[in-house]
Amino acid sequence: MMTDNPPQHMETLSTPVISLPRHPNPTTLTVNNGHQHHPHPVFSLIKQCKNIKQLKQIHTQMLRTGLFFDPYSASKLFTPCALGTFSSLEYAREMFDQIPQPNLYTWNTLIRAYSSSAEPIQSFMIFLQLVYNSPYFPNEFTFPFVIKAAARLVQFRVGQAIHGMVIKSSFEDDLFISNSLIHFYAICGDLAMAYCVFVMIGKKDVVSWNSMISGFVQGGFFEKAIELYREMEMENVKPDEVTMVAVLSACAKKRDLEFGRWVCSYIEKNGIKMDLTLSNAMLDMYVKCGSLEDAKSLFDKMEEKDIVSWTTMIDGYAKLGEFDAAMSVLAAVPIQQIATWNALISAYEQNGKPNEALSIFHEQLSKNVNPDEFTFVSVLSACAQLGAMDIGVQIHAKMKKQGIKLNCYLTTSLIDMYTKCGNLDKALEVFHTVKSRDVFVWSTMIAGFAMYGRGRDALDLFSRMQEAKVKPNAVTFTNVLCACSHSGLVDEGRMFFNQMEPVYGVVPGVKHYTCMVDMLGRAGLLDEAVEFIEKMPIVPGASVWGALLGACKIHENVELAEYACSHLLELEPENHGALVLLSNIYAKTGKWDNVSELRKHMRVSGLKKEPGCSSIEVNGEIHKFLAGESSHPLCKEIYSKLDEIVARLKSFGYVPNRSHLLQLVEEEDVQEQALNLHSERLAIAYGLISVEPSQPIRIVKNLRVCGDCHSVAKLISKLYNREILLRDRYRFHHFSGGNCSCMDYW
Numbered sequence: 001m002m003t004d005n006p007p008q009h010m011e012t013l014s015t016p017v018i019s020l021p022r023h024p025n026p027t028t029l030t031v032n033n034g035h036q037h038h039p040h041p042v043f044s045l046i047k048q049c050k051n052i053k054q055l056k057q058i059h060t061q062m063l064r065t066g067l068f069f070d071p072y073s074a075s076k077l078f079t080p081c082a083l084g085t086f087s088s089l090e091y092a093r094e095m096f097d098q099i100p101q102p103n104l105y106t107w108n109t110l111i112r113a114y115s116s117s118a119e120p121i122q123s124f125m126i127f128l129q130l131v132y133n134s135p136y137f138p139n140e141f142t143f144p145f146v147i148k149a150a151a152r153l154v155q156f157r158v159g160q161a162i163h164g165m166v167i168k169s170s171f172e173d174d175l176f177i178s179n180s181l182i183h184f185y186a187i188c189g190d191l192a193m194a195y196c197v198f199v200m201i202g203k204k205d206v207v208s209w210n211s212m213i214s215g216f217v218q219g220g221f222f223e224k225a226i227e228l229y230r231e232m233e234m235e236n237v238k239p240d241e242v243t244m245v246a247v248l249s250a251c252a253k254k255r256d257l258e259f260g261r262w263v264c265s266y267i268e269k270n271g272i273k274m275d276l277t278l279s280n281a282m283l284d285m286y287v288k289c290g291s292l293e294d295a296k297s298l299f300d301k302m303e304e305k306d307i308v309s310w311t312t313m314i315d316g317y318a319k320l321g322e323f324d325a326a327m328s329v330l331a332a333v334p335i336q337q338i339a340t341w342n343a344l345i346s347a348y349e350q351n352g353k354p355n356e357a358l359s360i361f362h363e364q365l366s367k368n369v370n371p372d373e374f375t376f377v378s379v380l381s382a383c384a385q386l387g388a389m390d391i392g393v394q395i396h397a398k399m400k401k402q403g404i405k406l407n408c409y410l411t412t413s414l415i416d417m418y419t420k421c422g423n424l425d426k427a428l429e430v431f432h433t434v435k436s437r438d439v440f441v442w443s444t445m446i447a448g449f450a451m452y453g454r455g456r457d458a459l460d461l462f463s464r465m466q467e468a469k470v471k472p473n474a475v476t477f478t479n480v481l482c483a484c485s486h487s488g489l490v491d492e493g494r495m496f497f498n499q500m501e502p503v504y505g506v507v508p509g510v511k512h513y514t515c516m517v518d519m520l521g522r523a524g525l526l527d528e529a530v531e532f533i534e535k536m537p538i539v540p541g542a543s544v545w546g547a548l549l550g551a552c553k554i555h556e557n558v559e560l561a562e563y564a565c566s567h568l569l570e571l572e573p574e575n576h577g578a579l580v581l582l583s584n585i586y587a588k589t590g591k592w593d594n595v596s597e598l599r600k601h602m603r604v605s606g607l608k609k610e611p612g613c614s615s616i617e618v619n620g621e622i623h624k625f626l627a628g629e630s631s632h633p634l635c636k637e638i639y640s641k642l643d644e645i646v647a648r649l650k651s652f653g654y655v656p657n658r659s660h661l662l663q664l665v666e667e668e669d670v671q672e673q674a675l676n677l678h679s680e681r682l683a684i685a686y687g688l689i690s691v692e693p694s695q696p697i698r699i700v701k702n703l704r705v706c707g708d709c710h711s712v713a714k715l716i717s718k719l720y721n722r723e724i725l726l727r728d729r730y731r732f733h734h735f736s737g738g739n740c741s742c743m744d745y746w
């Protein structure tokens with residue numbers, strides 16, 4: 001008889017955190033034919049196989065001779081099929097199903113192969129078959145791989161159940177199982193449990209330490225990671241390159257340059273193998289800790305560089321605003337790769353420099369480097385930030401020309417760009433033409449309606465989203481509540497908020513509470529808003545108090561405003577907006593003494609108002625205006641246009657509303673002038689001069705539009721017969737024929 005239980009053979013796992021012992025290679029063992037041991041000649045043939053075709057030939061031969069029906073021999077053929085360098089899991093699975101009684105080694109090999117495949121769930125399936133349909137019980141070479149599959153799928157419950165089985169089968173002392181459990185619990189975010197397993201290990205190896213340290217880093221406990229590393233040193237466990245990558249990553253996240261430098265010198269002194277991953281981790285640490293000089297000198301010394309190294313440097317310079325340095329690194333990349341351009345473009349886009357992002361994009365195009373999906377997502381977002389409609393349209397055309405297929409990211413970006421640039425129809429067109437819509441596509445479209453004050457349409461879309469069986473998430477609810485708030489749909493807003501957790505399983509977060517306070521407050525239900533805040537199960541953040549304060553401003557409730565303001569300033573003593581709002585309230589109610597007191601306080605503490613800034617796109621070029629600015633080349637024309645506007649408005653019976661002024665100025669005309677200089681007015685005046693009368697004037701403002709500018713814009717839209725689209729920090733205003741799309745509800 002052949003032996004049923006050949007010794008197990010395991011190699012190290014591909015993931016660096018888990019390792020397994022090397023067991024005697026089964027090929028050195030023999031088939032027990034009942035008389036004596038001698039290796040079958042076909043085994044050495046299997047060993048020499050160079051490709052799957054040769055394996056298949058041997059498979060055929062073994063089937064013919066019947067050798068394949070011996071479980072041990074079959075396992076010899078099976079292993080290279082499932083795990084070898086030229087393995088084919090599909091073929092291995094077919095073969096597995098042919099083996100009449102696969103031995104435990106074969107079962108384990110298949111579970112292991114699936115655990116690192118694209119379908120780790122198959123590991124569970126095979127595992128269950130092993131438990132129910134085979135004479136074997138899982139052993140120390142089974143568990144690590146089902147646990148690995150559970151980690152890859154983040155299947156907490158399944159992993160827990162397997163842990164239970166491990167304990168029941170008395171394998172809890174097995175180092176390799178424990179190491180994989182640490183990794184599993186860390187991946188699932190249960191660091192307490194991971195640490196429990198870690199502490200229980202009698203003789204920890206470097207992998208145990210690495211798994212726990214990496215777990216802390218991934219969970220955001222950087223201090224703990226570094227602490228554990230120090231403990232590891234004290235226990236005289238020699239760290240390896242995996243340890244160092246984790247520790248450097250903790251330093252980078254903590255912005256701890258000093259310790260990071262120490263780690264780098266430790267690596268050098270102790271001769272830890274400097275592979276590319278470790279060099280890149282050092283580079284990343286220097287960049288994140290803000291020491292570009294250290295990064296640069298390491299970068300220059302690195303013999304091997306890859307795309308990660310290049311993009312790390314580019315990203316570092318871009319974030320510091322060192323445009324030239326970033327460009328020169330980019331120029332030095334041996335092969336112009338789109339990923340490096342993307343790094344630079346997205347670094348600018350995400351650091352509030354959309355203009356720079358677009359100019360790099362144009363440079364990329366001029367160098368004939370074709371943009372990819374990632375580039376398009378970044379530049380569309382830059383256009384959305386700027387309200388740069390013309391450029392956005394060009395980019396959309398370029399995508400079509402390049403034959404880029406719209407995935408959900410791109411669809412979301414396009415809808416976002418069109419809504420934020422003031423073209424809701426075009427956004428809807430994109431929305432209706434795409435085939436696949438994920439939760440973000442739906443949510444962005446809902447946000448679009450919300451911004452335009454089309455609350456009913458937003459809610460309609462929300463119910464259609466559910467008909468389409470797309471599960472709403474936290475973002476969806478923020479947008480839905482925002483839509484209710486902007487349209488005064490208080491009953492609906494209350495209803496959806498109350499349904500969030502019980503019906504949809506989405507726990508309300510601070511954004512949702514803020515939306516609710518905003519909604520109740522705008523609708524004038526100030527008492528209910530206060531009651532709502534008092535009943536909140538989480539600590540009300542600054543945004544919640546800010547929303548209440550904004551509502552107090554609209555409804556001129558000075559007492560409550562002071563209350564909200566004091567809470568807000570407790571959390572954010574430097575919050576300039578809060579002081580400005582409070583000062584506006586005092587001004588509106590004529591409490592000039594309080595205004596000047598507040599102004600003095602702000603002057604003394606050196607607080608500066610975020611300057612109002614409006615931008616307008618004319619012929620694909622963005623023009624920015626600050627309040628009262630005079631540096632524009634057409635400055636003279638703009639100011640005379642403003643005078644003309646004022647004269648026409650006055651003859652129409654317009655009286656400026658003073659309460660929106662922060663400054664208390666005595667003379668009427670000076671005051672009027674200050675109002676005149678609000679950035680959105682300069683932009684509108686410039687728009688009247690330079691935008692074709694058939695085209696709408698599109699303006700983006702960084703702050704909320706003031707009430708006076710809002711009425712002026714309405715009047716201009718009537719007197720000059722122009723459409724004005726103004727996006728402020730909170731929403732869209734579409735002025736036309738003397739009215740605004742917000743119906744003065746904003």
Ligand code: ZN
Pocket residue numbers: 675678705706707708709710
């Ligand atoms: Zn204004």
Ligand code: ZN
Pocket residue numbers: 710732733734740741742743744745746
């Ligand atoms: Zn409006």
